[in-house]
Amino acid sequence: MSAPLDENTRSIILATVPALKAHGLAITTEMYKRLLATPAIRDLFNLSHQQDGEQPKALALAVLCYAEHINDLGALGGMVERIAEKHVGLNILPEHYPYVATALLGAIGHVLGDAATPEILDAWGKAYWFLADILIGREKQIYDGNExxxxxxxxxxxFRIRARRNETATIVSFDLVPEDGGALFRHKAGQYLSFKLDVPEHGSQRRNYSISSAPGADHYRISVRRQDGGVASTWLHDSVKEGDILQVANPAGDFFLNDADSNPVVFLTAGVGLTPVISMMGELAQTRTNRHIHYIHGAESRALTAFVPQIDDLAKSDRVKADFFYSKEQAPAQDGTPGVTTHAGRITPAWLLQTLDRTATYYICGPDSFMRDMVEALKSAKLPATQIRYEFFGSAADPELVLSAA
Structure with missing residues (x-):
């Protein structure tokens, strides 16, 4: 365990904040360039996030957040937990951390040049290992607890694919069962699975997909949307069939239902962001909860919206009130299901605030821009942070979301 950071080290780290704001992305881009030169390390990453620059952006934000809060690290508990859960899903181990240290310090020296004095590099070395030890310890707890x-x-x-089905023209669901025939870990509704995929002509790929089935089923279900140019999603859609085997890590993630919360629930999603929420609603339906449930979802059209029949069934049984927004339908027809209302256009902050339930806990998942707009609207209405929960898709490279959730 690293020694606590001394005052001098923390002062030096704080003094580097302006440099991180100016050069943080260049540093993390160079760091990944160095890190990914090692094949065993490269295979741990989702390389699509390297190509689009999302992963370096996300890390630059995390490093900046760490530096800015170096005197109040308790404020970073949420960020540390998300990182630890992500690392567990990807099977990051203690022996991987020295590679990152070498790449990070080398990148700082390369980008900052003579400004990266021995004192600065020494301080960042201590700061890195202090945080690394926290993560390693927390990851061990999660690994051991899961096992x-x-x-x-x-x-x-x-895991063997027991079944696959088309939910829409762009979303396919896969039911997964353990190939060894053993028991299935009961996930928390909202968590995801991490996959080690061997994609022809692209090699080893790492991806995370939310579990869309309710806890307690005899299988895990993931529902994957085809991404334009997406290596993994295209392969899953076009080539993976029933009976195929996929390598899967234990469920992970810190976006899940709070069992101790008895508040009404508002699920606020867009696009394929509905997948973890479908699992949550399935769990609430199983428990026959008395909590009021409001489901709000935005998509291009009804035809591209997955799980509409399931939502209709819940609405018919008076367990869910639902609002669907279709951005590419001028006058979407009502489907006649009591408790289900359809709207033309997108979910707007103004509409959200008009329907605000101050007693509810909001669970939000979708594209970063959508989540940012929704979170900002709820915060502007002074809704307590404890009643606003959201899932990061992709690499979490949106600064306002990352820093507000730290």
Missing amino acids: SMPGGWKGWRA
Whole structure:
């Protein structure tokens, strides 16, 4: 365990904040260039986030956030937990951390040149290992906890695709069962699975997909949208069939239902961001909860909206009130289901505030711009932060979302 950071080290780290604001992205881009030169490390990453620049942006924000809060690290608890869960999903191990340290310090020296004095590099070395030890310790707790639970495992486990079905023209669901026939770990509604995929002509790929099935089922279901140019999603849609085997890590993620919360629930989603929420609604339906549930979803059209029949069934049983927004339908027809209303256009902050339930906990998932608009609207209405929860898709490179959730 690293020693606590001394005052001099923390002062030096704080003094580097302006340099990080000016050169942070250049530093993290150079860091990944160095890091990914090692094949064993390169295979741990989602390389699509390197190509579009999202991963360096996300790390630059995290490093800046760490530096700015170096005297109040308790404020970073949420960010640390998200990173630890992500690392567990990707099977990051203690032996991987020295590679990152070498790449990060080398990148700082390369980008800052003579401004990266020995004192600055020494301070950042201490700061890195202080945080690394926190993450390693928390990741061990998660690994050990998962492995000790019924059906839990550590590392990669082979799962067979028992069934696949088209939810829409762009979303396919896959039902996964353990190839070894063993028990299935009961995930928390909202968590995701991480996959080690061997994609022909693209090699080893890492991806995360939210579990869309409710906890307690005899399988995991993921629902994957085809991404334009997406290596993994295109392969899954076009080539992966029933009976195929995929390598899967134990469920992970810190976006899940709070069992201790009895507030009404508002699920606010757009696009494929509905997948973790469908799992949450499935769990609430199983428990026959008395909590009021309001589901709000935005999509281009009804035809491109997955799980509409399931939502209709919940609405018919008076367990869910639903509002669907279709941005490419001028006058969307009502489907006649009591409790379900359709709207033309997108979900707007103004509409959200008009329907605001101050007693509810909001669970938000979708594209970064959508989540930012929704979160900002709720915060502008002075809704407590404890009642605003959201999931990061992709690499979490939106600064306002990352820093507000730290």
